[in-house]
């Protein structure tokens with residue numbers, strides 16, 4: 001069942017406990033998967049639900065953890081940088097996201113794989 005492999009080391013992730021920091025607030029003892037080679041940590045979608053639940057309980061989820069960003073320009077396109085804190089939440093370089101507008105929100109939703 002655990003077939004996820006680290007894209008960098010090509011070895012299987014192992015069940016582990018992670019700590020994530022969300023804008024200065026630490027959530028500890030979270031079930032996660034860790035690469036035994038490089039230490040890369042990821043969360044499965046089930047584990048992510050637990051993370052989200054705990055973060056919500058702690059009041060550090062949603063708009064409260066939003067960081068201010070200014071839309072800049074790269075070539076002709078407007079671009080926005082993603083805070084590094086969000087990498088552990090599944091939004092790392094190479095992650096496919098669906099981008100859409102919801103009222104006054106610009107939403108980046110992880111594409112389900």
Ligand SMILES: [Zn+2]
Nearest residue numbers: 006009035038
């Ligand atoms: Zn690795």
